Amino acid sequence: MNQNWRGTVVRHLLVLVTGCLLLGLISGYYAWALVLGLALYLGWTLRQLLRLHQWLKQHQPEEPPPDGHGLWGEVFDSIYHLQRRDMRVRARLQAVIDRVQESTAALRDAVIMLDTDGNLEWWNRAAEKLLGLQSPQDNGQPVSNLVRHPRFKEYFERGHFHEPLELPSPVNDRLRLQLQITRYGNHEHLMLVRDVTRVHQLEQMRKDFVANVSHELRTPLTVIAGYLETLLDNVEDVTPRWQRPLQQMQQQAMRMQSLLNDLLLLAKLEATDYPSDNQPVKVAMLLQTIRNDARALSGERHPIVLEADPEVWLKGSETELRSAFSNLVFNGVKYSPEGGEIRIRWWGDEQGAHLSVQDHGLGIEARHLPRLTERFYRVDSSRASNTGGTGLGLAIAKHVLLRHRGRLDIHSEPGRGSTFTCHFSSQQRAPH
Structure with a gap:
C-alpha cells in the first residue's frame, strides 16, 4: 500500500x-x-x-x-x-x-526421469520402445522392477555412474542397450538409454575374427616351432651358418605363440561378464608364487619385496587373477634397470581390497597413461621388442579387473618409476 x-x-x-x-x-x-x-x-x-x-x-x-x-x-x-x-x-x-x-519425444534415445528412490516420474516415447515402459501404469514404479537384469540392479544400487552399462533390451534380446545415469537436482536421476546394437555387432565381429584367426594360426605355428626345436636339438648335423638363423626363428616363433595365447585369453575374458569359477582366493599365497616366478625371470637382478595381508581374501577366478597380477609384476621386472626394487603390497580396508605394484624403472610420460590398457599400445615399440612384450598384458589385466568388479589406477613419473594399483570393492572380498 x-x-x-x-x-x-x-x-x-x-x-x-x-x-x-x-x-x-x-x-x-x-x-x-x-x-x-x-x-x-x-x-x-x-x-x-x-x-x-x-x-x-x-x-x-x-x-x-x-x-x-x-x-x-x-x-x-x-x-x-x-x-x-x-x-x-x-x-x-x-x-x-x-x-x-516435444524435443525429447523426437529423440531416438530413451530419456527417463527418476526420483531419489529410483521410481519412474517421466519418460519419452523411445523409452517405451527400448525398455517396454507403459503409461500410465508404470508411473511411480521402481525402475528395477521393469529392468530386471541383475547387473542393472547392482549398477543402480552401487551409485557409481562414471561408466555406462551395456545390457540386452528387456523387450528384445537382440537389441543391445547402453545405459548412462546422471544425478541432478535433489538427488534425482536422469537415465539415458541408447541403442548400440550395431556397434555391439561390429565389436563382436572383431572379437570373433581375432579369436578365429588366433585359433587357426595356432596349429601351423606349433608345427613350425616343433620342427625348429628338432633342428636345434640336432644342431651338429646342420651347417654352422644356419645355427644363428634357426635360433632367431625359434625365438620369434615362441614370441608369436605367446601373442596368440594372449589373444585367445583376451577373447575368452571378453566372452563372459563374470568368472565361471567364482571361488575364494588366497591372494597372499598367490602373490608369493608370483614373486618366486618374478625372481626367476629377473635372475636375481632385482630385489622383489612382498607385503601381503593373509587375512584378505578375494572372490573370483584364481587363474584369471594370477594372469592379471603376474602381468603387472613381470612388467615391473622387464622395465626396471638392474638393481631396481619392485615392491608388491596387498591390503584391505573399509573400501575393499587393494594391490599395488611399484617399480623404480624409467617411468612413463603422462600423455601415454590413458592409453596404456589399450590392445597393442606400446610406449616405446623398440623397448617392447627388446623385452618380448605382446602389448596385451595390461589389456588382459584391465579385463580381469572388470570381471572382478575392480579398477586399475596408474601413476608414473619419468625417471622415478611407476605404480600400478588394483582396487576391488568391499563386496568382492571373500569371508574365510
Whole structure:
C-alpha cells in the first residue's frame, strides 16, 4: 500500500470517529455512538472480505474482480493483476515444458526421469520402445522392477555412474542397450538409454575374427616351432651358418605363440561378464608364487619385496587373477634397470581390497597413461621388442579387473618409476 492510500485510510477513520462523536454529542451517548460506528465499519469490512473470498473461490480465469471502493477496490484490482501475471508466467513455463517434451519425444534415445528412490516420474516415447515402459501404469514404479537384469540392479544400487552399462533390451534380446545415469537436482536421476546394437555387432565381429584367426594360426605355428626345436636339438648335423638363423626363428616363433595365447585369453575374458569359477582366493599365497616366478625371470637382478595381508581374501577366478597380477609384476621386472626394487603390497580396508605394484624403472610420460590398457599400445615399440612384450598384458589385466568388479589406477613419473594399483570393492572380498 502506498503513502496515498495510507492517508486515505487515516482520513476515513478520522471522518468515522468525528461522525460518531457528533452523534454522541447530539444523543449524549458518546460510547454507544463509537461502538455503533465501529460496528458498522467492521460489518462493511467483513462484507468485503466475504466478496473477496467468494470471488477467489468461484471466479473463472478471465472473470474480472467485483466492484469495490477505496482500499478494497485497490485490493481487488491488485489480486486480479497478480493472478493475470501468474497465468502469463505459467503459460510461458508450460510452453517451455511442451517444447522440451516435444524435443525429447523426437529423440531416438530413451530419456527417463527418476526420483531419489529410483521410481519412474517421466519418460519419452523411445523409452517405451527400448525398455517396454507403459503409461500410465508404470508411473511411480521402481525402475528395477521393469529392468530386471541383475547387473542393472547392482549398477543402480552401487551409485557409481562414471561408466555406462551395456545390457540386452528387456523387450528384445537382440537389441543391445547402453545405459548412462546422471544425478541432478535433489538427488534425482536422469537415465539415458541408447541403442548400440550395431556397434555391439561390429565389436563382436572383431572379437570373433581375432579369436578365429588366433585359433587357426595356432596349429601351423606349433608345427613350425616343433620342427625348429628338432633342428636345434640336432644342431651338429646342420651347417654352422644356419645355427644363428634357426635360433632367431625359434625365438620369434615362441614370441608369436605367446601373442596368440594372449589373444585367445583376451577373447575368452571378453566372452563372459563374470568368472565361471567364482571361488575364494588366497591372494597372499598367490602373490608369493608370483614373486618366486618374478625372481626367476629377473635372475636375481632385482630385489622383489612382498607385503601381503593373509587375512584378505578375494572372490573370483584364481587363474584369471594370477594372469592379471603376474602381468603387472613381470612388467615391473622387464622395465626396471638392474638393481631396481619392485615392491608388491596387498591390503584391505573399509573400501575393499587393494594391490599395488611399484617399480623404480624409467617411468612413463603422462600423455601415454590413458592409453596404456589399450590392445597393442606400446610406449616405446623398440623397448617392447627388446623385452618380448605382446602389448596385451595390461589389456588382459584391465579385463580381469572388470570381471572382478575392480579398477586399475596408474601413476608414473619419468625417471622415478611407476605404480600400478588394483582396487576391488568391499563386496568382492571373500569371508574365510
